[in-house]
Amino acid sequence: MNEPATFRLGDFRLQRGMTLKDARIVYKTYGRLNADKSNAILYPTSYGAHHTDIEWLIGEDRVLDPTRWFIVIPNMFGNGLSSSPSNTPFPYDRGRYPHVTTWDNVMAQRRLLTEVFGIDRLALVYGWSMGGQQAYQWGAAFPDKVDRVAAVCTSARTSPHNRLFIDGVRAALTADPAWRDGWFAEPPLRGLRAMGRLYAGWAMSQTFYRKELWRGLGYASMEDFIVAAWEGNFRRRDANDLLAQFWTWEHNDISDNELYRGDLAAALGAIEARTFVMPGETDLYFQVDDSRGEMVHLRNAELRPIPSVWGHRAGHPVQNREDERFLIQAVRDLLAD
16 A cells, blocks of 8 residues: 655646646545556545545455556545645635636546656446546546546436535534635634534434434434534534535536536436446435436446435445445446457
8 A cells, every 4th residue: 555645737727717826636546557558547536525435445355456466546635645625825725715626627537647657548437436436537538548436325417406415514614713705714613523423314314313323333422413423523624625526526516618618418428437326225315316316328338226224324335234345346347348
């Protein structure tokens, strides 16, 4: 396992007309790139996550096998490691951090792969949630450069209901008195606690709570679970960074670019990669019906819903071996195809 590294893009022009000064991507690699560079897998980060939060999925007996594949995790813009409000110099810091799209992330990742590793083609782009949105964008932006896409608990375009969720959580976060003049002057502890509680009710399913499955995770009560796993989770992060990632998520649309000009059906139809679409059966963010709507336009895809009561977290089963086994088998099938 290699150490994290930084790829510097210089002044990176963004899709919305601004420039990210001295932009950088922090990334980490796992495994070894083979001689013909045919074993590369890209694994983008999800909302609020660093590579350290998602690398558990990499291992010989896990979803992505580094003994066979060369896996690259690029940290998404805005996550606090790559260029973000919390680490971008004046005058683009904090509330003046420019809007970054899914497209921008993918274009920067493309440069990372080609300029650092000489990788021109990917065997797989695997992503969960916002990582899955980037996987979809890769397939649509570079249809002849991606062999396979695994889109886990995600969407090609953020739905109206999903945008409403984001708006509600953002409203709770920015109600904190630390919110002033379009940015947080100090950590909004009250707002972050509220954000964690809202997330807890959406990220896990009704059945998860009814069956009190948090007990199997070692928590003494539901309150114990909410405080430790959800309030504590978001308090690790800079609130300005969290807002920047919300904007990217809210405006995700793989057709919102010069290639497809808002035609989502055309963007999905352009994806040549063998694609596994894997929504969670109880996911409250990205419903199976939404994925079925995307399947109509995908030319080489299979719908594999995750049979789980873990809601959105079925696609990130760090504490749930049963759902992980489902993902392991799905990826083996996809990579063997």
